[in-house]
Amino acid sequence: MIRAAQDRLDGHVRRTPLLTSPFLDEIAGRRVWVKPECLQHTGSFKFRGGWSAVSAMDPDVRARGVLAFSSGNHGQGVTLAATRHGAPVVIVMPSDAPKMKIDNTRALGAEVVLYDRANDDRNAIAAELSTARGLTLIKPFDEPQVIAGQGTCGLEIAEQAKSEGVTNADVLVCCGGGGFASGIALALEADAPGLRVRPVEPEGFDDMARSLASGVIESNSRRAGSLCDAIITPQPGDLTFPIISRLAGPGLVVSEDEALHAVALAFSRLKLVAEPGGAVALAAALFHGDEIEGGDVIVTISGGNVDADVFRIALERFAA
C-alpha cells in the first residue's frame, strides 16, 4: 500500500531533502540527519496522507466530496489534496480555532464548518453532513490509506539514508496519533531494516511512550494546553499502535522548553521554520542523546505551521 501510495503521490508530493549541520552534530555528539517535512506542501507531512487517501477513492465517491475534522495540519493537507482532485471538501473546525488557520483552510479551497466546542457534538455534525451530502470522512491517522501516505516519507528516508551510507540508526518521529510513526516504521521494515523508529512526544502528552511501556493503549489526562498542539491526541490509534508496538523502539519525551530550543536551533542552523510539535524529534536528538542508539540519528521535522507570536517566543528565549 505504501508503494502504491508513492506511485499516486509521484509528481504531486515534494521529495524533501535530508539536511545536516555541523553545529547540530556538535550539540548532539553524533551526526544528525534532518528530514524537513515543514517544506512539504501545506507545511507538514499531512499532505502525504491526504493525497494518498483522496487519490485512492473511487472517482464517483470522491466527486461527492470529502470531510475532515481538524483545526490544523490534517485539514490543510486534505483540503489541498481534494481541491487538486477537483473534489469538494468540508473541514469541521472548532469556532475558537486561530483565525489564521480558519482563513488558510478556506483560502486553500475548503468549505469550513465551525462548531462550538462546548455545546456541539462534532461527530453528530459530521454524520449529518455525510448523510445529507454524501461526503466521505478522512480520519487523521487511524486510516490505512492515510498511514500508507505518511509511509512514503519512510521510503524516502530509507533511500536517502542508504545513499549517505547510514544503515543503522534510530529514526526519531514526532508522534501524535501515530500515523506518521507507523507509516515510516512499515516503510523502514521493508527497505531499511537497520533503521528503527522512535516516537517522540511532549511532556504531559506522552500517551504513546506510556502505551509502548505498558503494552496497552493509554490515554492522556489532559487534552490541550501545549505549544506542541499539532501532535496532541487523546491516545494512540487502534491501527497505529500495534504497528508501532511491533516495530518501534521505546518512546522519547521532551519538555516544552526543549521543543522551543529546537525551534530556535532549526532557525539558526537549518534556516527552517519548525512548529514546536514538529521540533520534538530534533529536541530529543539534541538533548536526550543518552537515550538514543547509534552513531547517526535521523529526525523528522513534521511541520512548520507556527504562529509568529510563538516563534518569536522561541527566538527570544533560545536564539543566540
Added chain:
Amino acid sequence: MIRAAQDRLDGHVRRTPLLTSPFLDEIAGRRVWVKPECLQHTGSFKFRGGWSAVSAMDPDVRARGVLAFSSGNHGQGVTLAATRHGAPVVIVMPSDAPKMKIDNTRALGAEVVLYDRANDDRNAIAAELSTARGLTLIKPFDEPQVIAGQGTCGLEIAEQAKSEGVTNADVLVCCGGGGFASGIALALEADAPGLRVRPVEPEGFDDMARSLASGVIESNSRRAGSLCDAIITPQPGDLTFPIISRLAGPGLVVSEDEALHAVALAFSRLKLVAEPGGAVALAAALFHGDEIEGGDVIVTISGGNVDADVFRIALERFAA
C-alpha cells in the same frame, strides 16, 4: 567552467529544491518558483563559489592555505570549503562584526584575524599574511572560479524549470557584487535561453541597476546602513558587470520594508528563514509584478543568515 565546477561540487553541494506556494502565487498574480539557497551549506549560495574556488586550486598551493575578507556569507562558505579540503583558512573580519558571525566562522574551522575598520588597512593586513604564509586570496565575486561556482545554481534552475514546463520567465537574483547574477546568467544562456536574469537590490544600494541603465559601472554613495547587509557592495565587479550587462534585463529595486515583508512571507508560506538581503528577489516578485515579464517568475533566496532580533522585527511588522 560552470560545468566543470558542477562536477567538482557534485556530492558536496546541496541541490536545493524549487518550491511554490499558492498563497505567494496569489499575491504575485503569477506562478512564483523559489530556489532556496538559504538551505545551502553555511546558509547561503556562497558555499558554491567557495567550493569551486578551493577545489580548483593546485593541491600544493591549497595546502598552504586560503584567505578571504568577509564578515558574513562569503567567509563562511570559503571556510567550510577549505576545511573540508583539509586546507588552513584565514578570514579577515572587522573587529565590530557581530560576535555570532565571528564565533560561527571560527566554529567552522577558520582562523579569524580581526582588524580595526577605522585605523587598519585590511588590504595591507591581507598582503602581509599572504606573503608571510603563502595564503591565496579568494575574492568574493570578481573571480572566475567563484562565478563558475555560483553558476551551478543556474544549471539547477535551468533543469528544474524545464522539468516543471517553465521555459520563458524572468529569474530574479539577489545582487551585491554580481557573482551570483553573472554565474546564473551564463548558465541560463547555455541551458535555458528563454530564462532571463533580473538583478534585484535594496533601495539606496542600487549600483547594479543604475550601472545597467547607464551602461557604465556606478557606485553607491553609502557603504553601510541597510538590513540587507549581505548584498551591499560598493559597485559591480569588473568581471561580473559585462556579463550581466550582456545577458540580464533591467535591475529591480525594492524597499527595506518590502524585503522585511518578504522575510515574513517566506516564514509563513514557505517555512524558510531568509535574511533581508536574501529576500529582495522574492520581494520584487511579490510587490513589483508590473516590472516583470511572463506568466511565471523564478526567484532566488540567496541566504538565511539573519540575526534573531532582525527576524523578530520582520515578524512583528509583517506576519499575520
